[in-house]
Amino acid sequence: MTTTATTARERMLLAKEAARSVGLLTDASKRDALRVIASAIDKAAAEIVAANVEDLERGRTDGLSVALQDRLRLDEPRVLALAAAVREIAELPDPVGRVLDRRTLANGVELTKVAVPFGVVGSIYEARPNVTVDIAALALRSGNAVVLRGGSAAERTNAALVRTMRGALADCGVDPEAIQTVDDFGREGARELMQARGVVDVLVPRGSAQLIETVVTESLVPVIETGAGVVHIVLDASAPLDWSRDIVVNAKTQRPSVCNSVETVLVHRDAAARLVPPVVEALIAQGVTVHGDEAVRSVADGVTPATDEDWATEYLSLDIAMKVVEDLDEALAHIRRYSTHHTESIITQDAANAERFLAEVDSAVVMANASTRFTDGGEFGFGAEVGISTQKLHARGPMGLAELTSTKWLARGDGQVRA
């Protein structure tokens, strides 16, 4: 179902209007709507794939990199996987209406703090059409309307997905204006979305560090920052070799392109000779390029010299930086300087050092003796993930459905006035 609104602003106002009825839908209605959306995506698979083929052809003509083409690609199995993800979101518990606090004042006024939808959730992201469906489904499950801006490279694919989802909403009696795209307004659409304070309640950027920086800097709508991860693992003096090797290799190689993969390993000098050679060897065996400081290179072969730039780099590739530190203090100071406050982990058998690390590191997730790859809404048992917040306001770490809600105090009295 296509929209009649002709400006980005008009579409956002329609979303705000739709948010009123969507916010009052019952748990069952929201679940049903998502099931209908999932079926509609299944049925429209051929049309969606055809739109995606057009985007891909244009991408190739425009010189889109092979990696970006892969992210953009939606073949039929991927479309069906998207629909399946919507069905999973449908089955998650409704985050709206949870009672978060309850107080009765001395005068008898009853206060209840309940979870309510934000209203309109905006998202600006890059050429990943799966985000179009993910965010729309998560927003609807939590009673929100959504305004999407997904990047021009995926414009036709996103249009087909949005049309399909809007049609499904109309079919089940939900206001289809609850799902809006401003893709067709190009950069102006993104700009208007960032200016829409009072209409859009929260804006979630997903994508490169540069995209996120732009949104944080320019948006008048409150933003939840997600994603960038210069993630550290510290190998303490007492770190066991097997944990060190298994966790570093897992955190780097299991999926190097994502934000929770490790980028820098800091090794306590007392453990350097024992741990660096076998850990470097295991990494190299997995095809990883190790960028090490002088102390690392003095004990291990095949290590590329690291520059200061390496410590600040989110490689998102089979590269890793490695440095020997004097002690835990130096490790903590290095993390303070270079961390993006996403996830850090210490490998140690010293309980006091583990607890000090957990207390002092100022990141969304701080670990002892576990792979940084666990920082993930799915792994945490949230069932779905909106993104990973690296800011401190409202949400920090993996964001599930609950993080797409705000709160409201309800007060029920019988005539009370303030003395």
Place this chain on the structure above:
Amino acid sequence: MTTTATTARERMLLAKEAARSVGLLTDASKRDALRVIASAIDKAAAEIVAANVEDLERGRTDGLSVALQDRLRLDEPRVLALAAAVREIAELPDPVGRVLDRRTLANGVELTKVAVPFGVVGSIYEARPNVTVDIAALALRSGNAVVLRGGSAAERTNAALVRTMRGALADCGVDPEAIQTVDDFGREGARELMQARGVVDVLVPRGSAQLIETVVTESLVPVIETGAGVVHIVLDASAPLDWSRDIVVNAKTQRPSVCNSVETVLVHRDAAARLVPPVVEALIAQGVTVHGDEAVRSVADGVTPATDEDWATEYLSLDIAMKVVEDLDEALAHIRRYSTHHTESIITQDAANAERFLAEVDSAVVMANASTRFTDGGEFGFGAEVGISTQKLHARGPMGLAELTSTKWLARGDGQVRA
């Protein structure tokens, strides 16, 4: 204790450094520090009052209004009251370290979500020196450092207060750099504070709607919006006269200059002839000017004609707007258009209408049959109030100490990697 830092930026970096140790203080240490601050304020009362007299003299010379002079004034009883407020904050429970969620993954990794201090809390406010002490005490109690920008009219008073509080921190072994002012840098201090993303973690503006608008628009630091209140009371068809009269008079006249006082009363047409005359009469008897629409003026005497501007005005004075509406739908539509999402209340004996109002009004606090003056951290039992958030991110409604904390996930494992 005065600072050696010569730029606003330098002071904010000192605050960030101090936040590390302040964030790790025990409950007892923070409580002690606040008690020492309270005693130091008591002892420095004469010096603080003298500084305030200088500010007041300059204010009179500069033509500061009498109302603003009154807000600026700190005589000895007011100074002692400030110290007493600090002692009360000292006795509140520590919001840091509360366990907010706990999960054990199937692989044995233990996840704990705990409340942690934000780090550095910034505040920009106008010539109310009590805010200098309130915010510093609330920030410290919750383990945060604070950077204050309190307006040039109170510069000498704030300087004396900050000097006193910093001296007290030094006396009890807490890093005095945890309390900073950038007052002496004028507008540039405020500008730098708003630009200090990554150094200051959250910024709380307190003051006029214009001040808050400026901060929201210009700040790169995440902001918690507080305060502006175009607050509505709806008198439904079934509203009892006594509740209507008592609640409207209380909500308007008990303290008209604050954000939770009512500004607009909407009366169901079926109750207009019954309720408007006695409610208007009671308001006028309390010295209130009633700005009414045609329907109000047709049933009550002494009512000034209202213009469209009245519906959008936060009077903060003994003025009130009153309008007759066709039904609850029109009341809800009026509130959607003019509310600042602070507090609205319905007076009704119809339980369905009460519940509909509670569900549909999109404000921080929504009431049935109670005075809007209850929207207050003290009344809610929080013991202290940072402000009243009218935004939906992180905090909504009265903000206590808990709202000055963020969260952190701690993960404790024994070598787990992701499959």
